[in-house]
Amino acid sequence: MNITSLTKKQVAKSIVPQLEEQAYEMSLQTGLLKNYSPSSPITTQTEDNGFIPDIITTEKNGETNIYEIQLNNNINTEKWSFFAHFTKERHGKLHIIVPEPNLSAAEKVIVENDIRNVSLMYVPN
Numbered sequence: 001m002n003i004t005s006l007t008k009k010q011v012a013k014s015i016v017p018q019l020e021e022q023a024y025e026m027s028l029q030t031g032l033l034k035n036y037s038p039s040s041p042i043t044t045q046t047e048d049n050g051f052i053p054d055i056i057t058t059e060k061n062g063e064t065n066i067y068e069i070q071l072n073n074n075i076n077t078e079k080w081s082f083f084a085h086f087t088k089e090r091h092g093k094l095h096i097i098v099p100e101p102n103l104s105a106a107e108k109v110i111v112e113n114d115i116r117n118v119s120l121m122y123v124p125n
Contacts, residue, residue: 064090
């Protein structure tokens with residue numbers, strides 16, 4: 001498959017079953033796949049509009065993880081920073097999934113913007 005033709009839906013289709021296998025009691029929301037509740041926007045207390053995660057999981061113990069699929073280099077650093085902080089407060093992590101050729105660009109953005117509590121994953125060519 002040509003990496004440039006990859007869609008968020010295709011990536012979600014491969015990731016969601018793995019997430020469901022790993023967790024015993026977890027709720028999963030995504031607007032990318034049928035049969036799942038879409039994620040609601042996550043907002044701050046001071047702002048009404050927020051960011052909608054591609055995939056969000058919440059464990060029974062409250063641990064929350066966000067999986068953000070980034071298929072191009074047009075990165076919203078404010079969104080990544082916000083999600084990283086949001087998940088840290090909930091004992092989880094922000095997981096960013098990129099195509100393998102974009103891995104170094106994503107790493108650079110994370111370092112330059114001091115985004116912490118993040119796990120970078122890639123989709124192989």
